[in-house]
Amino acid sequence: MARVVVDVMPKPEILDPQGKAVQGALPRLGFSGVTEVRQGKRFELEVEGEATPERLEEVRRMAEVLLSNPVIEDFEVHVVDHTVAEAAGTVTGQVTA
Template sequence: MARVVVDVMPKPEILDPQGKAVQGALPRLGFTGISDVRQGKRFELEVEGDVTDEVLADVHRAAETLLSNPVIENFTVRVEAGA
């Protein structure tokens, strides 16, 4: 089995209230030097067999139609090394 990872993040122009809340909490907890935080989602998909171009195309379609909202989010699809 192989693992394909889909990372979903809000587009840069979209407000990220969860990221801002984390950013505000970090200094109160003693963490300094972090200038921005964006919060997203990570999906790990276990696929049977080899990861072919067709499998990646299927995962890309799944990310586009189910795992993300393309209006407000960007996503990347990658094969996890060593999986």
């Protein structure tokens, strides 16, 4: 069993009203220093078997066909070793892909 994540974000040239709303709310809540916020989607998939190149290519096609709208969104597929639930509330200082 492999855990594969598909991250989907609005393309940079596409307006992102949800991200702008968050960005506008931050100063009102006393947070400063955030210059840009973009909001997108995260899909956590559990797939049978190993995360072989063929399996990941199939997930890439799922992302293209179902999980994203390629006209207005970019996506990235990556294998992860833990879910957000397993890491709940943690802050990872190191740079990750």
